[in-house]
Amino acid sequence: MLPERKSLVLDEHAAADWIRDGMTIAIGGFINSSHPMALVRQIIRRGIKNLTVVGAASGGLDLDLLIAAGCVKRLVTTYMGGEHYCPVAPFFRIAAQRGELDIFECDEGMFYCALRAAAQRLPSTPWKAGIGTSFPEINPEIKQYNDPVSGEPMLAIPAIKPDLAIIYAAHSDAFGNVQHVGTGFGDRAMWRAADKTIAQVERVIPNEEVRKNPLATSLVGVDAVVRAPYGSHPFAAPGYYIEDGEHIREYVDAGNAYAKKGDRGPIEAYLEKYILKPKTHEEYLETIGIRRLVALHEY
Amino acid sequence: MGTAKEYTIDELMVCTLAKAFTSEDIILNGTVSFIPVSAVLLARATHAPGLTWVAGAVGVDAQPGAVIGNTLDPTMWKNCVMYLPQYEDMWSYVHRGTLETFCIRGAQIDQYGNINNSIIGSDYHKPKVRLPGSAGMGDMGSLDKRIFIWSTTHNPRTFVKKVDFRACVGWLDGGDSRAKLGLRNGPQLVITDLCVMDFEPDSKRMRLVSVHRGVTAKQVQEQTAFELVMPASVPETPAPDREYLRLLRDVVDPKAMRKIEFRGSATKV
Numbered sequence: 281m282l283p284e285r286k287s288l289v290l291d292e293h294a295a296a297d298w299i300r301d302g303m304t305i306a307i308g309g310f311i312n313s314s315h316p317m318a319l320v321r322q323i324i325r326r327g328i329k330n331l332t333v334v335g336a337a338s339g340g341l342d343l344d345l346l347i348a349a350g351c352v353k354r355l356v357t358t359y360m361g362g363e364h365y366c367p368v369a370p371f372f373r374i375a376a377q378r379g380e381l382d383i384f385e386c387d388e389g390m391f392y393c394a395l396r397a398a399a400q401r402l403p404s405t406p407w408k409a410g411i412g413t414s415f416p417e418i419n420p421e422i423k424q425y426n427d428p429v430s431g432e433p434m435l436a437i438p439a440i441k442p443d444l445a446i447i448y449a450a451h452s453d454a455f456g457n458v459q460h461v462g463t464g465f466g467d468r469a470m471w472r473a474a475d476k477t478i479a480q481v482e483r484v485i486p487n488e489e490v491r492k493n494p495l496a497t498s499l500v501g502v503d504a505v506v507r508a509p510y511g512s513h514p515f516a517a518p519g520y521y522i523e524d525g526e527h528i529r530e531y532v533d534a535g536n537a538y539a540k541k542g543d544r545g546p547i548e549a550y551l552e553k554y555i556l557k558p559k560t561h562e563e564y565l566e567t568i569g570i571r572r573l574v575a576l577h578e579y
Numbered sequence: 580m581g582t583a584k585e586y587t588i589d590e591l592m593v594c595t596l597a598k599a600f601t602s603e604d605i606i607l608n609g610t611v612s613f614i615p616v617s618a619v620l621l622a623r624a625t626h627a628p629g630l631t632w633v634a635g636a637v638g639v640d641a642q643p644g645a646v647i648g649n650t651l652d653p654t655m656w657k658n659c660v661m662y663l664p665q666y667e668d669m670w671s672y673v674h675r676g677t678l679e680t681f682c683i684r685g686a687q688i689d690q691y692g693n694i695n696n697s698i699i700g701s702d703y704h705k706p707k708v709r710l711p712g713s714a715g716m717g718d719m720g721s722l723d724k725r726i727f728i729w730s731t732t733h734n735p736r737t738f739v740k741k742v743d744f745r746a747c748v749g750w751l752d753g754g755d756s757r758a759k760l761g762l763r764n765g766p767q768l769v770i771t772d773l774c775v776m777d778f779e780p781d782s783k784r785m786r787l788v789s790v791h792r793g794v795t796a797k798q799v800q801e802q803t804a805f806e807l808v809m810p811a812s813v814p815e816t817p818a819p820d821r822e823y824l825r826l827l828r829d830v831v832d833p834k835a836m837r838k839i840e841f842r843g844s845a846t847k848v
Contacts, residue, residue, distance in 0.1 A: 412760050413721065
């Protein structure tokens with residue numbers, strides 16, 4: 281008999297053990313879609329602090345929730361909003377206005393340069409865009425120089441190397457062969473740059489299923505797989521469910537109470553109800569309720 | 580075809596922007612872009628059947644049927660011919676010029692079409708107002724794109740003499756300053772809730788082209804914090820064609836999602 285291959289499947293608690301105060305964590309997805317929220321909620325539950333969070337290009341309210349819960353010290357960001365639910369992420373906005381948040385602001389193309397540099401073990405990557413903008417003026421880590429070959433002005437975008445990337449995908453087998461539905465946004469760029477990656481998935485599928493459709497495989501070699509059905513909630517999961525607009529509005533209302541009136545009551549109630557009281561992802565889903573969850577269907 | 584008598588400003592903005600697109604255009608959209616996405620779908624359903632739309636910068640030639648969700652929503656990728664990988668391919672498509680047209684709005688737009696959506700105030704590290712950030716517009720501005728600017732808040736806070744943060748390079752400091760940096764193309768047209776503007780070819784200053792029904796050139800100037808290039812006569816923005824309006828209302832955006840963009844606008848739609 282052949283020896284058995286080692287499964288990389290962890291439960292959410294074991295996976296969260298990998299995340300420690302002060303780490304640099306990249307979080308996959310795109311605005312209101314495909315964020316590994318079961319893991320994000322674990323970070324908050326455990327009270328992990330002083331994180332450098334590398335948000336997706338672009339992230340959004342997933343990152344704002346971490347700011348609201350006091351987990352973030354430094355943020356790498358291209359955009360912090362929630363599409364038409366809210367033009368500016370509320371806790372991000374207030375923290376930035378008070379000068380409480382260390383922000384590495386860049387544009388999406390620059391963001392991918394920074395991850396590419398890390399993946400390829402380069403100190404920086406040249407980028408033509410951003411010339412003439414204010415980015416290099418306010419961010420001393422982005423430097424303008426003249427290309428030694430052509431003499432053209434270029435920006436050097438420094439490498440950003442996450443200790444850990446946490447991403448959301450539709451499927452993975454037990455051995456970390458991941459299949460997204462859709463493009464997977466910038467998740468692959470995060471995996472390439474990061475020391476380790478945890479993929480939180482909707483379903484763990486048999487290895488034979490992956491082999492039936494290798495073209496759908498988007499990543500191989502993630503370090504751990506966490507199964508969490510409806511795990512991107514309240515955000516969308518391509519192929520599975522749409523975002524929960526009602527829930528997102530509840531969060532935005534809590535954010536606005538703080539941003540406009542300085543009232544932290546509603547966000548504290550939100551955190552208590554949805555994150556601190558439920559101890560597991562399953563308890564979170566029970567709090568949301570089966571009726572709401574099954575209604576999040578696009579047709 | 581005939582022009583419509585009854586229309587609203589959101590409808591006029593979509594139809595006017597649609598007319599600016601051609602069958603040769605390959606257009607991708609960003610966040611909260613109900614007006615450009617509606618215009619793209621409308622142009623494709625009428626005079627520009629060859630127009631290629633890259634939905635949410637992902638779904639190439641997507642055919643969702645109508646505006647059915649957020650403009651970056653995965654539901655908008657329906658029936659596409661390809662998912663464009665954002666990391667591996669998208670920015671190469673942008674650099675090499677395959678994706679040449681982009682529509683942008685921002686909290687501040689200056690007289691040379693430079694755009695800011697990052698901060699308001701003089702101290703970047705402690706801004707008066709923190710905005711969401713530029714997403715992809717900073718790269719787009721420097722990468723030779725033909726840029727169409729739209730705004731539903733034509734007022735002196737949005738149309739400023741100088742942006743507090745230059746996230747997206749328009750015509751930079753005017754004249755040939757953009758070209759001197761080796762950047763091609765640039766902002767083409769500005770469509771607002773009051774008027775249509777372009778850029779005077781030599782100075783690259785913003786110039787009034789037409790005013791929407793019921794608006795005067797004087798009112799536009801009063802709502803603009805810099806001096807517009809003002810032609811001797813300013814016509815009214817042509818009313819939408821009846822067929823365009825029917826398609827917009829019944830087929831392209833039957834839920835009128837585009838009206839979401841008028842939150843906070845002095846123009847009621």
